[in-house]
Amino acid sequence: MLKVGVVTLFPEMFDLYSDWGVSGRAVDRGLVHLSLFNPRDHAEDAHRTVDDRPYGGGPGMVMMYRPLQRSIQDARMALPGAKVHLLTPQGQRLEQADVQALARMESLILVAGRYEGLDERLIDAEVDQQWSLGDYVLSGGELACLVLLDAMTRLLPGSLGDECSAGDDSFAHGLLEHPQYTRPEEVDGRRVPEILLSGNHGAIRRWRMKQALGRTWLRRPELLERQPLDAEQKLLLEEFIAEQGQSSV
Numbered sequence: 001m002l003k004v005g006v007v008t009l010f011p012e013m014f015d016l017y018s019d020w021g022v023s024g025r026a027v028d029r030g031l032v033h034l035s036l037f038n039p040r041d042h043a044e045d046a047h048r049t050v051d052d053r054p055y056g057g058g059p060g061m062v063m064m065y066r067p068l069q070r071s072i073q074d075a076r077m078a079l080p081g082a083k084v085h086l087l088t089p090q091g092q093r094l095e096q097a098d099v100q101a102l103a104r105m106e107s108l109i110l111v112a113g114r115y116e117g118l119d120e121r122l123i124d125a126e127v128d129q130q131w132s133l134g135d136y137v138l139s140g141g142e143l144a145c146l147v148l149l150d151a152m153t154r155l156l157p158g159s160l161g162d163e164c165s166a167g168d169d170s171f172a173h174g175l176l177e178h179p180q181y182t183r184p185e186e187v188d189g190r191r192v193p194e195i196l197l198s199g200n201h202g203a204i205r206r207w208r209m210k211q212a213l214g215r216t217w218l219r220r221p222e223l224l225e226r227q228p229l230d231a232e233q234k235l236l237l238e239e240f241i242a243e244q245g246q247s248s249v
C-alpha cells in the first residue's frame with residue numbers, strides 16, 4: 001500500500017481524490033492511504049494565522065515557517081522515512097518517469113504551497129524535492145498535488161480495471177498513444193480506419209505503432225529525440241512521414 005501524507009491548508013479539496021473515480025476506488029481497495037495535515041492546526045495566535053507579509057516588502061503573503069514545519073513534522077511521525085516533496089512552479093518538471101518512480105515508494109509526503117510562496121528557510125530545512133507540473137502558475141499547490149496523486153494512483157497494480165491499460169498510456173513508452181475508436185463504425189460520415197475492423201492483429205499492432213510514432217513526430221518531436229527506435233519503428237515512422245507528404249499534396 002502506498003501511503004501519502006499531504007500538508008495543506010485546504011484538506012477538503014482532497015475529497016476530490018478520495019471520493020471519486022479510479023482514485024476513490026483505489027482508496028476503498030486499500031491500495032493507497034491518504035492522510036492530511038493542516039498547518040493551521042499549528043498556528044500560534046487566536047486568529048490561527050499561517051501567513052505573513054514578506055520581508056523587504058512587495059505584494060502577497062508568505063506561508064510562515066513554524067506552522068508549516070510542525071505540520072510536516074506530524075506527517076513525518078505518521079510516515080517515518082518518507083521524503084518530503086513540494087509542488088511549486090519552481091520545481092523540476094514532473095514527467096511520467098518521475099510519477100512511476102514516486103508510485104513505487106512505500107510512503108511520501110506532499111506539501112501544497114499557498115499564497116506567494118513559503119518561507120525559504122522551511123524549504124531548506126524540510127523539503128527533499130520540488131516538482132512543477134509545467135510553466136504556468138496555479139493559485140495553490142493543492143491541484144498540483146491532486147494531479148500527481150491521480151497520476152501515481154492509476155499506476156498502482158489493481159487500480160485500473162484492465163491491468164494492461166496503464167502500460168499503453170501516452171508517455172509510458174516515451175510516445176504519444178495511438179488514436180482509439182469505438183462503435184459505431186461510421187458516424188456523421190466518419191469511418192473507423194478499416195484496418196481496425198480487419199481482425200488482423202499483427203497489422204493492427206503495426207498500424208497503432210505507426211500512428212503513435214507519427215503523432216509523436218507531428219505533435220511532440222522532442223520526445224522522439226530521447227527515444228531509441230528499433231528497426232521496425234524507424235520503418236513505420238518513415239512510412240508515416242511519406243504518407244503525410246502524399247496527403248498534403
Ligand code: ADE
Nearest residue numbers: 087088089132133138144
Ligand atoms: N503550484 C502553483 N503552480 C504550480 C505548478 N505549475 N506546478 C506545481 N505546483 C504549483
